[in-house]
Amino acid sequence: xxxxxxxxxxxxxxxxxxxxxxxxxxxxxxxxxxxxxxxxxxxxxxxxxxxxxxxxxxxxxxxxxxxxxxxxxxxxxxxxxxxxxxxxxxxxxxxxxxxxxxxxxxxxxxxxxxxxxxxxxxxxxxxxxxxxxxxxxxxxxxxxxxxxxxxxxxxxxxxxxxxxxxxxxxxxxxxxxxxxxxxxxxxxxxxxxxxxxxxxxxxxxxxxxxxxxxxxxxxxxxxxxxxxxxxxxxxxxxxxxxxxxxxxxxxxxxxxxxxxxxxxxxxxxxxxxxxxxxxxxxxxxxxxxxxxxxxxxxxxxxxxxxxxxxxxxxxxxxxxxxxxxxxxxxxxxxxxxxxxxxxxxxxxxxxxxxxxxxxxxxxxxxx
Numbered sequence: 001x002x003x004x005x006x007x008x009x010x011x012x013x014x015x016x017x018x019x020x021x022x023x024x025x026x027x028x029x030x031x032x033x034x035x036x037x038x039x040x041x042x043x044x045x046x047x048x049x050x051x052x053x054x055x056x057x058x059x060x061x062x063x064x065x066x067x068x069x070x071x072x073x074x075x076x077x078x079x080x081x082x083x084x085x086x087x088x089x090x091x092x093x094x095x096x097x098x099x100x101x102x103x104x105x106x107x108x109x110x111x112x113x114x115x116x117x118x119x120x121x122x123x124x125x126x127x128x129x130x131x132x133x134x135x136x137x138x139x140x141x142x143x144x145x146x147x148x149x150x151x152x153x154x155x156x157x158x159x160x161x162x163x164x165x166x167x168x169x170x171x172x173x174x175x176x177x178x179x180x181x182x183x184x185x186x187x188x189x190x191x192x193x194x195x196x197x198x199x200x201x202x203x204x205x206x207x208x209x210x211x212x213x214x215x216x217x218x219x220x221x222x223x224x225x226x227x228x229x230x231x232x233x234x235x236x237x238x239x240x241x242x243x244x245x246x247x248x249x250x251x252x253x254x255x256x257x258x259x260x261x262x263x264x265x266x267x268x269x270x271x272x273x274x275x276x277x278x279x280x281x282x283x284x285x286x287x288x289x290x291x292x293x294x295x296x297x298x299x300x301x302x303x304x305x306x307x308x309x310x311x312x313x314x315x316x317x318x319x320x321x322x323x324x325x326x327x328x329x330x331x332x333x334x335x336x337x338x339x340x341x342x343x344x345x346x347x348x349x350x351x352x353x354x355x356x357x358x359x360x361x362x363x364x365x366x367x
Contacts (some may be wrong), residue, residue, distance in 0.1 A: 011296040014038035015334075058128050060361040061333075064192050068122035068202060071200045074366040075302025076114050080308055081107030082179040082359040083130030083234060084189060086165035086255045086328035086338035088310045089315065090172045092141050092158040097174030097263045099212030099236055100270060100317050100325065101343040102130050103223070103245045103255025104187040104356050105149050105164025106230030107179035107335030108214060111250075111310055114366075124156040129163050129359035131333075132180075135171070137325060137341050144341060144350045147340025149180070149188055153359035161185060161359065164202045164214065167233045167340050168192030170177035170258060170325075170350050174240060177256055178217035178338065179233025182226050182246065185212030189230060192217055202229030207232070207246075208279075215246045215254070220282035222246065223274060231274040231281070233337050234314065236260065244282035245274035245337060252276055252308040252335025253349040257295060258328055258342035258351055259290040259317030267291060267319050273300050273311025273329065273339055276321055284310035285339060288351075290317045297354065300332030315351035317342035323350035333357040 016038050027052030047250025055076070058066070071074070085107030092098040093211070106127065124224040129151025138144040150163025165180030165188065181189030184200025191197070198216025207224035209215045215224030215232040223232035231254040240260030247253050253274030260268050273284030309332025316326035323346075328339030334357055338343030343350030 009170040015043055026109050030287040037328035050236040054073050055364040058189030058363040060128055063128050064126045064153045066124045066126055066328045069365045072117045072365045073113050073366050074257050076112050076364040077159050078110050078112045078219045078362050079153040079159050079161035080109045081161040081251045082129035082131045083107050083161040083337040084151030084166045084329035085134050085337050085356045086340040086353030087135035087147045087167045087169040088137040088144030088353050089170035089258045089325040089341035089343040090143045090173040091138045091350045093346050098172050098343045099170045099240050099260040100145050100233045100258025101170040101179045101340030101353055102179040102192045102257050103233030103340045104147055104337035105232045106248055106252025106254050106337045107163045107359055108183040108185050108229045108249040110159055110161045110185050126361050127154045127240035129153040131356035131358045133165050133207050134207055134355045135169055135353040139349045140347050141172055143172050147353045153361050155361055156249050160187040164230045165189035165191040165339050169209030170343055173223050174238045176219040176238040178219050178235040179223045181217050182214030182230030182232045183231045184196045184214040189214045195217035196211055221234050223319045225279045226251055234271045240268045242271040244271045247274035247278040248276055248356045249279055253284045255337035255339040256314035258340035259315040260343045261319050265319045267317045270342055272313050275310045276303055276308040285313035285329040287313040288316035292320045294318045294326035294342050296344040297328040297329035298329040300336040302332045303334050309357040311337045312339035314339045314355035322346040324348040327351040328354035330354040331357035333359040
């Protein structure tokens with residue numbers, strides 16, 4: 001609801017701190033609707049003069065074009081890349097090791113950049129990166145399919161945030177697989193492989209990342225965490241031991257790994273996704289349960305204006321004949337990585353991977 005200031009009685013005394021959408025145009029139209037504090041409304045009604053507009057926010061959840069904001073001096077912009085998709089789990093008959101899939105890396109989030117409106121060529125093309133696609137589970141002794149990488153979000157050519165890499169697919173053998181690397185502010189995260197992988201640039205490629213660098217994926221420990229880059233997806237060892245998705249202080253959390261089986265075959269547990277707002281792996285979407293009736297991983301929680309999305313949990317696995325593995329949980333919007341699918345058996349499929357969370361572009365217009 002917009003308050004028409006000229007309709008307020010003299011001597012009005014609003015209280016509180018929450019900003020209120022107000023129409024201060026003399027003609028009675030809604031042409032000028034700044035967000036004012038109660039104290040500013042009181043001053044305006046008392047005839048204390050013109051009140052400056054507060055920042056007006058725009059939140060782009062899909063690609064669009066932005067026209068030049070009339071009368072504005074600056075724009076503050078941040079971009080968040082899409083989360084990588086979790087891959088599909090493998091399927092195999094008999095007493096043999098088989099692996100669930102690894103989780104997708106989280107999308108990067110840029111620090112807020114202030115730009116002068118007069119220095120920008122308008123209109124500006126706004127691109128919102130899609131979340132990575134889900135990888136299908138393998139059937140009848142086949143490996144799963146890889147998921148897709150998260151897309152890049154951008155504000156024209158002025159600011160970019162890259163997506164997380166997809167996790168490595170589940171195999172019909174005891175093969176190690178790393179989670180997707182977290183997206184960076186300079187490049188996308190690397191797709192998971194049978195070896196450790198790197199996160200997106202610009203910094204040195206290490207498991208634990210700082211600045212805008214994405215975290216790298218591992219096959220021996222939990223996924224790496226990052227500062228503004230995305231957390232890496234959780235991977236697994238050749239013995240189907242799974243590791244949690246990495247987290248990020250500002251970017252998206254990585255997805256967890258799906259469960260598998262050892263050579264007995266005994267099921268192995270899936271792992272949780274990482275979170276946004278932390279530098280410690282895990283804590284995101286919960287892992288599915290492995291066993292005779294495996295369950296899906298939990299979707300990562302969506303982000304807020306202060307955080308990005310959490311990574312989805314990995315799906316549970318099974319050693320019971322003709323049973324489908326649990327699906328990986330979806331990555332939370334914005335920028336969370338999808339969880340990997342758990343392994344299945346015989347003619348039934350491994351679990352599908354979870355889709356990555358979409359990206360976003362946020363603009364605050366400063367008058």
